[in-house]
Amino acid sequence: xxxxxxxxxxxxxxxxxxxxxxxxxxxxxxxxxxxxxxxxxxxxxxxxxxxxxxxxxxxxxxxxxxxxxxxxxxxxxxxxxxxxxxxxxxxxxxxxxxxxxxxxxxxxxxxxxxxxxxxxxxxxxxxxxxxxxxxxxxxxxxxxxxxxxxxxxxxxxxxxxxxxxxxxxxxxxxxxxxxxxxxxxxxxxxxxxxxxxxxxxxxxxxxxxxxxxxxxxxxxxxxxxxxxxxxxxxxxxxxxxxxxxxxxxxxxxxxxxxxxxxxxxxxxxxxxxxxxxxxxxxxxxxxxxxxxxxxxxxxxxxxxxxxx
Numbered sequence: 231x232x233x234x235x236x237x238x239x240x241x242x243x244x245x246x247x248x249x250x251x252x253x254x255x256x257x258x259x260x261x262x263x264x265x266x267x268x269x270x271x272x273x274x275x276x277x278x279x280x281x282x283x284x285x286x287x288x289x290x291x292x293x294x295x296x297x298x299x300x301x302x303x304x305x306x307x308x309x310x311x312x313x314x315x316x317x318x319x320x321x322x323x324x325x326x327x328x329x330x331x332x333x334x335x336x337x338x339x340x341x342x343x344x345x346x347x348x349x350x351x352x353x354x355x356x357x358x359x360x361x362x363x364x365x366x367x368x369x370x371x372x373x374x375x376x377x378x379x380x381x382x383x384x385x386x387x388x389x390x391x392x393x394x395x396x397x398x399x400x401x402x403x404x405x406x407x408x409x410x411x412x413x414x415x416x417x418x419x420x421x422x423x424x425x426x427x428x429x430x431x432x433x434x435x436x437x438x439x440x441x442x443x444x445x446x447x448x449x450x451x452x453x454x455x456x457x458x459x460x461x462x463x464x465x466x467x468x469x470x471x472x473x474x475x476x477x478x479x480x481x482x483x484x485x486x487x488x489x490x491x492x493x494x495x496x497x498x499x500x501x502x503x504x505x506x507x508x509x510x511x512x513x514x515x516x517x518x519x520x521x522x523x524x525x526x527x528x529x530x531x532x533x534x535x536x537x538x
Contacts, residue, residue, distance in 0.1 A: 242493045243532060246525040247279050249500025251290035253518060258293050263308035266315075267371055267515040269294045270322030271522035277329035279529050291335060298327040299336050301345040317352045318361045318372065324349055325381045328388045339389070346389035349382050350397055357400030358408075367412045367454050369507045370463045370519035376408055376418035377467070383422065402426070406434055412454050413464045416441045417471035424474040439475065442468050443484065450487035451495075454507075463505035463520045465491055466527035473531045485531050492524050 240248070250272050257268035273294040280286045297303075304323055305316060324345040330336040354360055359378045361368075368374020373381070383401035386394035405423060410416040416438035423431040446452055451460025452468040469488045472481045496502055501521035504513050 242496055243279075243284065243525070243528045245496065245500040246521065246528060247276065247284055247286060247500075250276055250522060250525060251287055253501070253521075254290055255293050258297070261308075264294070264297050264323070265515070266319050266322040267518040267522075269297060270319070270326050271370070271519040273298075274326040274329045275522040275525040275529075277326065277333040277335060278526055280335065281329070281333035282529055284529065291330075294326070295330060295335055298323055298330055298345075299338065299341045301327070301341060301348060304345075304348075315361070317359070318378070320345075320348060320352065321359060321361070321373075321378055321382050321385075324385045328385045331388065342385075342389045343393070346386045346394060349385065350394075353382070353397055353400070357397075357402075357404035359401075367507055368414050369516060370505055370523055371513075371515050374414060374418075376405060376410065376415040376422075379405055380418045380422035402431075406431055410438050410441060413442060413445060413452050413468050414454060417467040420471040421474055424471075435475070439471075439481075442471060443480075446484055446487065449491055450489075451491035452488070459509070460491060461505040461509065462492060462495055462502040462524050466520075466523040469527040469531050470523075473527075473534055482534060485534055489528060489531060489535065492528060496524070 254268050254272040254276060257265050273291060276286050276291055301323070304320055307319065327336065327342055327345050331339060331342045336342070349359070352359055357379070358375050359382045360375050361378045362372035362374055368377055379401050383398050386398050391398065402422065405419050408415070408419070410419050419438045420435050420442070423435050426432065442452070445456045446468070447460045449460060451465040453460050454464050465488055469485055472485050475481065492502070501517060502524045503520070504511075504517035505520045506513055506516050
């Protein structure tokens with residue numbers, strides 16, 4: 231008797247990429263402006279996916295790429311001023327442009343240098359980039375100061391580490407000294423300082439990793455703090471942090487437990503329920519950015535799982 235086996239369906243990563251590929255270009259078409267969630271976080275996930283070898287259709291990124299390649303026009307973005315934060319948008323777009331440059335979708339590195347230089351006026355005297363100052367814990371869209379500082383400094387480093395050495399050093403010092411009171415902040419510090427061989431940075435990374443390791447829930451996910459219910463965004467940033475120091479068997483097991491949490495909570499269209507502060511609210515922006523961070527976590531950690 232002939233038995234026909236069903237072809238395997240798309241992976242969680244492929245479904246997420248397909249979802250973002252549909253959603254990312256829709257915002258500018260429908261709203262005639264560019265957003266942190268679609269053209270920042272969402273596009274950054276797609277550029278990263280392309281760099282890692284996933285198939286991403288050209289049309290999913292074409293409009294965003296044209297926008298990102300002209301940082302001199304970013305302040306002329308249309309949209310409701312009441313809902314616009316030019317500092318956050320510039321950090322978000324610059325991080326997305328850095329990902330596009332890494333993926334060789336944008337070939338002209340001068341655009342990235344220009345975007346990086348434009349971040350300097352927003353750096354605080356203490357070395358940080360302050361966003362969403364009124365929130366106790368950052369969200370998928372607003373990030374919070376540690377994550378914004380890490381990604382801004384990383385953009386400077388990718389653009390020209392020598393030219394921007396001083397502001398990068400000030401950002402690293404701030405991250406070294408800041409208190410990490412949440413999974414999000416601890417993860418940002420780990421991602422920023424994991425490559426450092428400074429003994430103080432190594433001690434700070436160990437401290438933050440202890441926080442992350444200690445609060446993983448029994449279902450594999452992470453909430454923003456100890457005993458908080460798991461959320462997709464906090465789980466994603468914790469996985470990304472662990473993947474940067476994936477040299478311990480125990481951390482690989484934590485990644486292997488965390489990935490199924492994200493896969494279980496993925497929605498049928500391919501995205502994720504939004505992580506909001508406080509939880510339980512509805513927001514397309516937070517939904518799209520949560521989906522982008524979850525996608526990044528899955529594609530960045532898949533190699534760690536497959537290597538075992």
